[in-house]
Amino acid sequence: MKLAARISRISVSKTMAVMEAALRLREQGIDVVDFGPGEPDFPTPENIKQAGIRAIQNDFTKYTAIGGIKELKKAIVEKHAGDFGSKYDVSECIVNFGGKHALFNVFSAVVEEGDDVIIPTPYWVTFADIARFVNSNPIFVHTREADGFRLTAELLGPSLTPRTRLVVVNSPNNPSGAVLDNDEFVRIARLCSDRDIFVVSDECYSHFLYDGRKPFSIGGHQELKNHVIIAGSVSKTYAMTGWRIGYVLAAPEIIQAVIKLQSHSTSNPTSISQKAALEALTGPQDSVGKMLAEYAKRRDFVLNRLRAIPGVRCAEPGGAFYAYPNISAAFGRGSIRDSVDFSARLLEKAHVAVTPGEAFGTTDHVRISYATSMEQLDKGIGRIREFMEFL
Ligand SMILES: Cc1ncc(COP(=O)(O)O)c(C=O)c1O
Incomplete structure (x- = not known):
């Protein structure tokens, strides 16, 4: 079918693709730690x-x-x-x-x-x-x-x-x-x-x-x-x-x-x-401060835990709720060539969903959203560590 050129110039958001892949695994009853979503895990106040x-x-x-x-x-x-x-x-x-x-x-x-x-x-x-x-x-x-x-x-x-x-x-x-x-x-x-x-x-x-x-x-x-x-x-x-x-x-x-x-x-x-x-x-703004305090704790936790993984570097995020670690140390190991391979293998083997840097215009990184609970962060980063160690 011939569609308009303007629609062929764009593609479905790559961040959505990760969410869908994680969802498919979840539907099979697999315990997936999802670091994909770019949205707060808090309810609307x-x-x-x-x-x-x-x-x-x-x-x-x-x-x-x-x-x-x-x-x-x-x-x-x-x-x-x-x-x-x-x-x-x-x-x-x-x-x-x-x-x-x-x-x-x-x-x-x-x-x-x-x-x-x-x-x-x-x-x-x-x-x-x-x-x-x-x-x-x-x-x-x-x-x-x-x-x-x-x-x-x-x-x-x-x-x-x-x-x-x-x-x-x-x-x-x-x-x-x-x-x-x-x-x-x-x-x-x-x-x-x-x-x-x-x-x-x-x-x-x-x-x-x-x-x-x-x-x-x-x-x-x-x-x-x-x-x-x-x-x-x-x-x-x-x-x-x-x-x-x-x-x-x-x-x-x-x-x-x-x-x-x-x-x-x-x-x-x-x-x-x-x-x-x-x-x-x-209305009252206290919920914003509470969310920020929670994100701040998570940011420190995520940053420390990621930086403790041998081969992983991570620039310090000054805001938002994402970390963007460099995982290129894994390239060339276990048939991983880039961050797309890395994310696919991580999801398949360790059941952790991250978004490959290719979605954001860089090749050596993955995005981790820490808009999720400390428990999930602990579990997911632990799995990333094991995945990297046993590659
Ligand atoms: C950088 C940036 N801008 C804008 C948005 C749009 O958010 P919304 O359309 O929900 O206001 C997002 C959502 O992820 C974002 O990350």
């Missing part, structure tokens, strides 16, 4: 769930404004201002169906066919596929493991050309957990702004930072506002992945363009979820 229930009971179940209800947009800009010192107006905000949808809409609104889109590696797989879908050229800038996978203006500079339309920055990063130095982030954004290039900042993990670091947003820099586009989400911060609420903060022209697109595609994000997100942003 009770106050947020209740807000959703109230929305249904109060018949808040009809269409809303295409770009989301005004109270929610106000809550988003006010929370962003409080957390990061930004000054967005409600007209500079649109609510979407999750951060992924926010990014998809932004790319569709600002990227022309044939433009270059700069994506630092390792990258969240969706960035590259959306770039391909809109028929732009994803250009990968390789960050260095030895520098903790942090992008710098120096690394980025040589890749910027008159064809560059936007640069994607994701800090804290999925999959490496890398957190950009704040001053470096500003340098990167200035470099782009001076050349009339957009910076899309994916702030999905912005509240999950370790070692007492304060959340930062490039959106707090007014002078860069015309070239900065924020893609945010309540999915991870409030353990709300299934509710599907994200947002864009950007110049009004971009917001209007996204509203136009959304008016013909999804219309408004789910009314019930909007009320739940409103409660998430304006």
